[in-house]
Each structure stands twice: as C-alpha cells, then as structure tokens.
Amino acid sequence: MSEAQQPQEDLFTIIGNLFRGMRVTWRQMFLPRVTTEYPKTMREKPQRFHGRHVLNRYPDGMEKCIGCQLCAGVCPAQCIYVRGKDNDPANPMSPGERYGYVYEINLLRCIFCGLCVEACPTEAITMTSLFEMSVTNREDAIYTKKELLVEPDGTPNHMFPDDELADLDELRAADGWMRATAPQGRAAFQGVPGWTPSAGVGLRPPEAGQGNTVAPDPEDEEGDE
Ligand code: SF4
Numbered sequence: 001m002s003e004a005q006q007p008q009e010d011l012f013t014i015i016g017n018l019f020r021g022m023r024v025t026w027r028q029m030f031l032p033r034v035t036t037e038y039p040k041t042m043r044e045k046p047q048r049f050h051g052r053h054v055l056n057r058y059p060d061g062m063e064k065c066i067g068c069q070l071c072a073g074v075c076p077a078q079c080i081y082v083r084g085k086d087n088d089p090a091n092p093m094s095p096g097e098r099y100g101y102v103y104e105i106n107l108l109r110c111i112f113c114g115l116c117v118e119a120c121p122t123e124a125i126t127m128t129s130l131f132e133m134s135v136t137n138r139e140d141a142i143y144t145k146k147e148l149l150v151e152p153d154g155t156p157n158h159m160f161p162d163d164e165l166a167d168l169d170e171l172r173a174a175d176g177w178m179r180a181t182a183p184q185g186r187a188a189f190q191g192v193p194g195w196t197p198s199a200g201v202g203l204r205p206p207e208a209g210q211g212n213t214v215a216p217d218p219e220d221e222e223g224d225e
C-alpha cells in the first residue's frame with residue numbers, strides 16, 4: 001500500500017463507523033418512547049406496587065389495627081414501632097379489646113417488602129401506589145399514626161396537604177397482594193374475597209388477572225383439609 005492510500009482508507013473507516021453508530025440512534029428515534037414527562041404524566045403502576053403505607057378503618061369508622069405488634073415483629077428492617085392499649089368500653093377505637101395507641105414507621109429504614117401487610121391479621125396496614133415521599137429532615141420520614149391512619153370516611157392523609165401534585169387516589173389504591181386470589185394457597189379460594197371491607201372503598205375486589213391456568217388437582221384439595 002502506498003503512503004498516499006493510507007489516510008484515504010482511514011477516512012473511509014471513520015465514516016463507516018460513524019454511520020454504524022448513527023444507525024442505533026436513528027432506529028431509536030422511530031421507536032415508541034418509554035419515558036414520560038414526570039411529574040406531569042405518571043406511568044401506570046403495577047397492581048402489586050409497594051408504595052407508602054396506610055392504616056385502614058372499617059366502614060363504621062372503627063380502626064382496624066388491634067395493636068398486636070405482629071407487623072413490628074415480622075419487619076426485617078425493624079422500622080415499625082407499635083404500642084397497643086386497652087379500648088375504653090364506653091368509647092372503643094377498634095372492635096377488639098385493644099387498639100394501636102402508638103404506630104410509627106421509619107420510612108428511611110423501610111425496604112417496602114410488604115411483610116407487615118402480610119402479617120396483619122385484620123388488614124389494618126396496607127401499602128398504596130404513592131411513592132413520592134421526599135422529606136427535608138429525618139424526623140419527617142417517621143410516619144406516625146397521624147399520617148398513616150385514614151380519616152373516618154376513608155380519606156387518606158397526605159403528607160403535604162398543599163401539594164398540588166397530591167394524588168389521593170394513589171393513596172386509596174391498596175397493593176394487590178391482599179386481593180390476590182387463592183388465600184391459603186388453595187385454588188378453590190381463587191377470586192373469593194377473604195378480607196373485610198374498608199371505610200371509603202368498601203370490599204376491595206379480588207386482584208385482577210389471576211385466572212386459573214392449571215386446573216386444581218382434587219386430591220391436593222382433599223389433602224389440604
Ligand atoms: S414494608 Fe417491610 S420493611 Fe417496610 S415496614 Fe413493612 S415489613 Fe417493615
């Protein structure tokens with residue numbers, strides 16, 4: 001190869017590589033966009049999205065929490081603090097003997113695993129679709145009963161009442177696990193609500209999209225009895 005040909009071939013290589021690189025860019029330009037103009041446009045959340053917690057009430061306004069501390073016991077991050085108290089028979093807060101007198105979650109420690117929801121015997125604690133929980137100091141990240149407990153009519157409390165972006169519907173959307181089909185893992189219970197109604201939302205329907213893909217084995221069902 002002569003010395004005059006060398007720079008010319010280098011130039012062709014550079015132009016060829018340039019076009020190869022641009023091909024990726026051009027191809028992406030014509031594909032549907034996966035990003036949205038957050039926060040103006042929010043992407044739809046999966047039905048089992050694990051966002052901020054709420055403490056629920058029964059439709060009559062009674063608190064569902066009975067202060068049993070099972071949620072605190074199961075929490076792997078040890079970020080729940082509950083203190084139960086005996087109900088005043090003349091003015092009970094919950095239908096049981098006790099209620100959650102103090103309830104706190106340190107959301108800086110929470111890993112949003114949902115085990116507290118799973119452990120709760122009364123569906124008192126559920127997780128919502130709200131993930132916007134920015135705070136400017138650590139104390140504000142400790143949600144107390146004031147922020148967690150819904151109003152007697154079921155309206156959830158937003159941390160920032162003046163925030164125009166507050167989406168209370170996201171705080172009403174309970175995560176899907178409690179509405180998942182087959183409580184106790186049995187297909188016979190598929191689509192059968194195994195939970196109590198809540199103030200503001202009534203009886204939450206079973207989780208969508210849990211159709212039977214495999215017919216239950218009758219022998220397995222008998223063995224479960
Ligand atoms: S979601 Fe998990 S880490 Fe967070 S409070 Fe519940 S049990 Fe604890």
Ligand code: SF4
Nearest residue numbers: 065066068069071120
């Ligand atoms: S939220 Fe549920 S598990 Fe936790 S203390 Fe209340 S009733 Fe018990």
